[in-house]
Amino acid sequence: xxxxxxxxxxxxxxxxxxxxxxxxxxxxxxxxxxxxxxxxxxxxxxxxxxxxxxxxxxxxxxxxxxxxxxxxxxxxxxxxxxxxxxxxxxxxxxxxxxxxxxxxxxxxxxxxxxxxxxxxxxxxxxxxxxxxxxxxxxxxxxxxxxxxxxxxxxxxxxxxxxxxxxxxxxxxxxxxxxxxxxxxxxxxxxxxxxxxxxxxxxxxxxxxxxxxxxxxxxxxxxxxxxxxxxxxxxxxxxxxxxxxxxxxxxxxxxxxxxxxxxx
Numbered sequence: 001x002x003x004x005x006x007x008x009x010x011x012x013x014x015x016x017x018x019x020x021x022x023x024x025x026x027x028x029x030x031x032x033x034x035x036x037x038x039x040x041x042x043x044x045x046x047x048x049x050x051x052x053x054x055x056x057x058x059x060x061x062x063x064x065x066x067x068x069x070x071x072x073x074x075x076x077x078x079x080x081x082x083x084x085x086x087x088x089x090x091x092x093x094x095x096x097x098x099x100x101x102x103x104x105x106x107x108x109x110x111x112x113x114x115x116x117x118x119x120x121x122x123x124x125x126x127x128x129x130x131x132x133x134x135x136x137x138x139x140x141x142x143x144x145x146x147x148x149x150x151x152x153x154x155x156x157x158x159x160x161x162x163x164x165x166x167x168x169x170x171x172x173x174x175x176x177x178x179x180x181x182x183x184x185x186x187x188x189x190x191x192x193x194x195x196x197x198x199x200x201x202x203x204x205x206x207x208x209x210x211x212x213x214x215x216x217x218x219x220x221x222x223x224x225x226x227x228x229x230x231x232x233x234x235x236x237x238x239x240x241x242x243x244x245x246x247x248x249x250x251x252x253x254x255x256x257x258x259x260x261x262x263x
Contacts, residue, residue, distance in 0.1 A: 001083065007235055009215075012117040012194075018187075022193030023118035024205070025111070027129035027136055027150075029198035030215045031143070032106050033237055035237060036135040037079075039102040061114070071170040072130065074200075080132075080153055084163030088155055095134030108237035110216050111215070114196070124188050128179055130201075131170045149178050176204040200224060 013023060028035050083091065116151075120126050127140045128149040137148040152162040168174050183190045191210040195202070200220035207210040212230040214221050225232050 007012070009113055009117045013116065013119060015064075015123075016119060016192070017121045017123075019122060019124045019134070020189045020192070021121070022179075022190065022209075023115075023121045023123045023125045024128045024193065024195045024209070025115065025145070026195075026197035026199070026202060026215075027131050028129060029218075030196050031108060031111050031115075031127070031139060032103060033108060034106060036103055036131055036139070039098045051178045072171045076130075076151060076165050076169060076171075077163075080161065080165050081163040083153070083161050086161050088153060088159045088161065091134050091153070091161070092137075095138050099138035099142070104142065107139070107142070108235055111196070111236065112143060114132060114246060115145065116193070119144060123194075124186060126179075126182065128170070128175060128205075130169075130175060132165075147182075149182060150174075172201050173204045175202065176208055179205055180208070188201040197221075208229060 012023075018228045025031055025247065028037075059168070080259055093224045115125060124147065124148040125145050126149060127136055127143075127145045129136045132151050132152060132153065133148070135150055140146075149170060151169055152166040154162045154166050156162055168178075170178050179195075180190065182188070183193070189210075190208055193209045194203055194211040194213055194216050195209040196213045198215050198221065199218050203221065203224055206214065206221075206224070207228070212225075212228075213233050214232045216235060217225055217232060222232070
């Protein structure tokens with residue numbers, strides 16, 4: 001496995017400046033320790049907004065997904081369905097509150113420094129995630145990232161959630177295609193760009209960028225990094241162990257069960 005240069009920030013500083021160089025960052029497990037959606041799930045349960053059917057429905061979907069028996073798109077739509085009828089204005093306010101209360105302390109300080117290093121070089125910095133806007137956009141605002149490529153709730157003309165997700169869903173190969181389209185529209189050279197992520201679901205995009213940067217990669221991505229010689233960035237930060245264990249144990253579903261048990 002190829003090691004990242006001893007000082008990744010200095011490595012960025014040596015890179016050509018300008019907006020034609022992209023720096024793409026995954027969210028969960030990369031910029032933030034753990035899975036951001038768990039904070040929303042736990043909050044709904046603590047505030048008695050989630051019924052037992054919602055709790056166990058999401059748990060079932062999350063476990064089936066982790067076992068390879070459900071596509072990510074269906075998992076996301078299942079979760080969105082429980083929020084049908086809520087307004088995006090209300091949910092954006094919830095996202096901002098949860099970020100302030102729970103997520104800020106989970107941002108990896110070293111990744112924040114890497115984001116700033118790219119910004120100082122004038123690179124096009126983008127948060128690209130399969131998370132939903134209410135989880136991704138507060139992190140992007142905090143880090144000063146203007147561009148966000150992520151999943152979005154489908155809304156009616158009043159800004160009310162229909163219970164569906166805007167298609168195509170940003171995930172895996174589609175995430176890579178979304179970034180390719182962004183680069184074409186914004187004259188970003190993908191072959192000279194960076195991508196920071198921790199999971200093998202992002203292998204397609206890792207293979208496209210000129211400067212792949214697996215961050216604390218999970219086993220399958222670590223194996224791909226070793227195979228392709230991708231340099232690996234190892235970082236420590238807030239609650240690294242707890243965040244990783246949640247993801248290993250069906251992430252969203254396990255957190256929901258834990259929150260439900262404290263009611």
